[in-house]
Structures are given as C-alpha cells and as structure tokens.
Amino acid sequence: MLNRRGLIPFLFLLPGGAWLLLFFVVPMLLMLLVSLQEGSLSTGYSLTWNFGIYPEVISEFWEQFVRAGVYALITTVLTLVLGFPMAYFIAFRGGRWKNALLLIVILPFFVSFVIRTLNWKLLLADNGIVFGALKDLGLLDPAFHLIATPAGVISGLVYNFLPFMVLPLYVALEKIDRRLIEAANDLYATRAQAFWRVTFRLALPGVVAGSLLTFIPSVGDFINAELIGSRDTTMIGNIIQFQYLTANDYPAASALGFVLVALVLLLVAVYVRAVGTEQLTG
Amino acid sequence: MFDERSEQTRIERAIARALKEQPISRRLFLRRTGLVTASALSLPAILAACQAAPAASGGAATIRWANWPAYIDIDEETGGYPTIEAFQEATGHEVTYTEAVNDNEEFFGTINPALDAGQSTGWDLITVGGWLIERMVRLGYLQELDHAKLPNFAANGAELYKNSWYDAGNTHSVVWQAGITGIGYDRDQTGRDITSFEDLLDPEFAGRVGMFSEMRDTLELAILSLGVNPADATTADATQAQQKLLEAAERGQFRNFYGNEYYDELAAGNLALSIAWSGDITQMQLYDNPGDVQFVIPEEGGLRWTDNLAIPNGAANVDAVHQLINYWYDPAAATPLSEYIGYFTPVAGIAELIQADADEAREAGDVETADALDAVAATVNPTEEQIANTHEDAPLDEAQEAEWNALFLEVMAG
Numbered sequence: 095m096l097n098r099r100g101l102i103p104f105l106f107l108l109p110g111g112a113w114l115l116l117f118f119v120v121p122m123l124l125m126l127l128v129s130l131q132e133g134s135l136s137t138g139y140s141l142t143w144n145f146g147i148y149p150e151v152i153s154e155f156w157e158q159f160v161r162a163g164v165y166a167l168i169t170t171v172l173t174l175v176l177g178f179p180m181a182y183f184i185a186f187r188g189g190r191w192k193n194a195l196l197l198i199v200i201l202p203f204f205v206s207f208v209i210r211t212l213n214w215k216l217l218l219a220d221n222g223i224v225f226g227a228l229k230d231l232g233l234l235d236p237a238f239h240l241i242a243t244p245a246g247v248i249s250g251l252v253y254n255f256l257p258f259m260v261l262p263l264y265v266a267l268e269k270i271d272r273r274l275i276e277a278a279n280d281l282y283a284t285r286a287q288a289f290w291r292v293t294f295r296l297a298l299p300g301v302v303a304g305s306l307l308t309f310i311p312s313v314g315d316f317i318n319a320e321l322i323g324s325r326d327t328t329m330i331g332n333i334i335q336f337q338y339l340t341a342n343d344y345p346a347a348s349a350l351g352f353v354l355v356a357l358v359l360l361l362v363a364v365y366v367r368a369v370g371t372e373q374l375t376g
Numbered sequence: 377m378f379d380e381r382s383e384q385t386r387i388e389r390a391i392a393r394a395l396k397e398q399p400i401s402r403r404l405f406l407r408r409t410g411l412v413t414a415s416a417l418s419l420p421a422i423l424a425a426c427q428a429a430p431a432a433s434g435g436a437a438t439i440r441w442a443n444w445p446a447y448i449d450i451d452e453e454t455g456g457y458p459t460i461e462a463f464q465e466a467t468g469h470e471v472t473y474t475e476a477v478n479d480n481e482e483f484f485g486t487i488n489p490a491l492d493a494g495q496s497t498g499w500d501l502i503t504v505g506g507w508l509i510e511r512m513v514r515l516g517y518l519q520e521l522d523h524a525k526l527p528n529f530a531a532n533g534a535e536l537y538k539n540s541w542y543d544a545g546n547t548h549s550v551v552w553q554a555g556i557t558g559i560g561y562d563r564d565q566t567g568r569d570i571t572s573f574e575d576l577l578d579p580e581f582a583g584r585v586g587m588f589s590e591m592r593d594t595l596e597l598a599i600l601s602l603g604v605n606p607a608d609a610t611t612a613d614a615t616q617a618q619q620k621l622l623e624a625a626e627r628g629q630f631r632n633f634y635g636n637e638y639y640d641e642l643a644a645g646n647l648a649l650s651i652a653w654s655g656d657i658t659q660m661q662l663y664d665n666p667g668d669v670q671f672v673i674p675e676e677g678g679l680r681w682t683d684n685l686a687i688p689n690g691a692a693n694v695d696a697v698h699q700l701i702n703y704w705y706d707p708a709a710a711t712p713l714s715e716y717i718g719y720f721t722p723v724a725g726i727a728e729l730i731q732a733d734a735d736e737a738r739e740a741g742d743v744e745t746a747d748a749l750d751a752v753a754a755t756v757n758p759t760e761e762q763i764a765n766t767h768e769d770a771p772l773d774e775a776q777e778a779e780w781n782a783l784f785l786e787v788m789a790g
Contacts, residue, residue, distance in 0.1 A: 340481040
C-alpha cells in the first residue's frame, strides 16, 4: 500500500506525464490511424485498416532507412571521438575559463539550425573560402568537392549535433571525484589504465546520454541531406517530407514516420540494455 | 522550420554576395534605377489607379501575402519594398509581405490541412503556379474573384495571360508574373554553347548538372526531349522519360535536385549547367555572376509557366486584397516591379515604359542604368520564337499525378 509520502514522486510525474500523453502518445496513435487510411486529396481519406502499407513502404524505402541509420551511427561515433577530448579538457583543464568555453560550445545554438547548415554549405562550397583557397594553392585537386557527397552530409550532422554530445559528457566528467584517479595512480595504474578503468567508466552515463541525444535527431534529420546532399544521400526524413508535402500521401508518410519511431525505440532499448540502465541515471 | 527554410534563398544569397566581389553591386544598381522609377511612381498615378476600387468602408486593412523569394522590388538601403509601400501610402492598408513559397508542392502541403478542415490558412493572398491553381479550384479551395473590382486587369492585362487552361475566364486567379523553364549554363565552364536537353545528360558534365525538385519541370522537359508535347503525354511517355533520367542519375550525372537554391549553386560555379527559370538568369547576368551565364530554351522545347495571384478560402479583407491585385495591373506599379525582377509581365505596354526610362537615363548620362534597363525591356515579353518553342504544363488528373510523382521520386531519391 502506498502511503501519502509514497504518492509524492508520482504526483511529481503528473505534469510531465500528462504533457507526454497529450503531445507524444496521442499524436503517435493518431499517426498510426492516419497510416491505416486510404484515399486521395479530392475524395478525402478514410480508415480502411490497410496494414498492407507497412510492408509496402518498408520494401520500397528500406535503403533510405539503412542509410539514415548508418549516417546517424557514424555521426554519433565521430561526435564522441571529437567531443570527448573537448569535454575532458573543459572539465579537467578549463579552470576559470570553464564557463566561457561552455558558452563557446553552445554559441552555435544562438543561430537557427537551417542557417547554420547553410553557412556550413557556403563554407565548404567547391570554390568557397576553404576549398577554393586550397585549390588556388594547388594543395587540392580542382575537381574535389565535399558538398553533395555522403561525407559532406555527415560533416553537417556532426557539426550540428556536436554540442549535444559535449554537454552531457562534460557534466559526467565534471562530477568525477579526482581522488579516485589519484588512488588509481597510487595503486600503480598507468595513466592510460587510470583513464580507461576509472575516468572513462565513470563518464559512461555521459556517453550514453550524449549518444542518444546525437543519434536520435540525426537519424530523422532531413535538412542536412537536403541542403548539403545529393540524390545518393537521401535519408528517410527526406522521403517522409516528400510523401507528406509533395505527394500528399499522408498514409505513406505516417507509416514511414511510425516505422522510424518504432525502430529508434527498439535500437535505444537494445543499446541501453547492453550498456546497462544504471549508466543512464549514473 | 518551414518559415526558416523559405528564408533560405534570401539569406544564402546575401551571405554569398557578401563573400565575393561584384562588378556592379545590386545596391548601386538599385540606387540608380531608383532615381528613374521614382518619377514613374508618382502619387497621383497611384491614386488614379486605386480610384476604381474605393477603400474598404472599414478603412485600413491588413493583407497577408505569401510570395516567392526574389519576386518583388527591394530597396536595399531601407530593406523596404517601394511598390508595396506606395500602395500602403495610397490606400492606408498594410501589406504583410512574406517570402513563404519556395516550391509549389511544399507550399500546398503546408496550407492543405487548414483548407481541408475549413480553417484560415493565415494568408489573404497567395502566389502559386498554374497547375496548382487548377488543383485548388477543383478542390474548392479558392474564392471567386470579383472582376468588377479589377478594372485594371480588364484594361491592361495582356491577352496571352488571360483565360488560361487552368482557370478559364480568370474566375479564381490572375497572373502575377510568368517565365520559361529551360537551361541555364556557365559558358566558361561548359566551353561550348548548350542547345539541347541531351547536353544535361552529357557525361562530360557529370556531377556538375542541376535538376529541379519540382516534378513537372524536370519530368516534362525530359518528355519534350522524347518529342512528346507534355499536354498530350501519357504515363507511358512519363515512364520512358523517367528511364532516361534514371539512367543518367544512376551514373552520377546530377549534382542534386534543387528548388530556388539552384541559383546560388550556378552563380557560385558549383554547377556548369542546370535546369533554370528565365528571369533568374537575367538577374544573375545583371547582378550576381561575373562569368558568362546564358539561358537557352532547349531545341526540343521548353516549358512556359505562370505564377498567379489567388485568394484562398478563409482569407480576410477580401476587398482590400482585390485592391492590391488591381494595383499590380497598373503600369505605374508594374513598370518599376518589372525593372527590378525581369520576368515576363502580364501587363501590356510595360516594355515600352521601361524603354522610356532607359532613354531618360541615357539622356541624363547614366549609361550603366540605361544599358541595364535596355536589357530588362527586352526580356519582359516573350518573343514569337520563344512562344513557338515552349509548351504549357500537362493538365494531370489525380491518379496520373500520383503515378508521375512516384516515377519522379525514384529518380530524385535513388
């Protein structure tokens, strides 16, 4: 039996829970219902429980699903590789510059996502200020280009989502008790051993949180693929956008969206289970 | 997010412009043309234009207008729109001008849910392509125009742009501007004149060719290259055209499928050639590209299109919106507009008025402005040859449209 004190945590859950119910669960169910409709613009759409749409869209667009997953995975790994030393430096060596350095990490968020991506595109244009200069100096093949390649799209994703990795890593690293590292050193651990067995292990909650915060938005992103990419870098987000806005095929768009959310939930469940849920909560 | 995306072209161009030097800056050009047009846009002329449609009895109204990027005259000193400001001054109405349309399909996608539910779209006046007008009339999404309130349209509208296939009798729309879809190319990069649709598929230009993300533009140009008029094309023709595009796409011929942003890629030299809109290339030659950018209608044929003013269901202040539509058919407004944007104008006699401004500038000793205006005067009306070489969009029914969209998605998304 729950006494009054036992109920309090659940009361705390109520506002957030109601929010999620209203703005996540209900829309998801509506999306599921829309995906099972059939019809057209002029006749309208009506619910026919057309479950056949699911195998249909998956067989037609599995390539874009896989591509989105691969891009997001590479993005996550790259942001981790780039972000860990950054977060480590700020947490351990930042000193009185900590806040200023964190501000610099967050600064790109002061500019909208789309404009950031466009700037990236201009910066990396074939004859832009970076590659143009390198080509003029003869350091780069004149035919080289990053825009309209998979590497270009991934570079945009990494650029846009790097702060999502750095911030949780910083929080995790910052709260590590330095005496544990000293103790490891006292016990004859090499610096590498102390890092791997103490620092990295204790930073794992940050790694888990950071990779979720990077992977999930990357996998559904369509802005980077649209602005920086080409037809060969089309991600599932672009297909959903086309189906919804251009083809006005709401059932197909909803089915694709629903599959994407389900796949992401599944991947997250597997990942969190493999790493251990306690890492999420620290 | 979509509001931001519609800002995309404008911001991108501004940044690109800031990054490179230009032989004539747009700002300088404007300052010069501004001097000329100020005389054409005298207050009495505007008042006369608005007399026919008296101000709404309630007085001042707000008009929320969705238009495409780079489709209005801009005073870059103040950031304002001179012709719209003149309208506001003369009528007391306020026009909220937004560059909200980047792509017909996408714009329709954003307003369809509201129209379907019988709610206001948030727009009182929209500017969309002809085929979309046909679809929206079919779905009952547009309000009928009251031609009694549009005397300028009856008096000054050019016959070529009246009574089109998508809106017989102009019951629901009038043309805003018009143009041609053809090929734009940078001759410095191609090294030869481009004449044919097949040049877009030439392996010599692999990876440096731009296509359009609007299904009709790209697929119908390919259909024309098969010797078929899009208006008569069957789904079998569309499939054959798709195969042709698909073969090229799969060997990496196309850099990407673009909306408005092809302009910057072509101006920046990332593309050697691209499907292009005629008016854009005029602007690029004048302002943005020091190289040798040309526009050509492919010998197999180009596409002739219009963008149209229409009032969606749920619009407010419909009387004031009629006044604004009527205003654009007054030469006093249409002339400075055309001098700036350089598309085909649906208003008769504008080329002559631009020519008069050019002569005036030449007499005043401003050769640069005179040359620029001469160039614009030559492009605001299609030539006989251009009309003979271009075709209008295919009228597609819903099933056909869905089939063609599916065919095109395969080309575009790989």
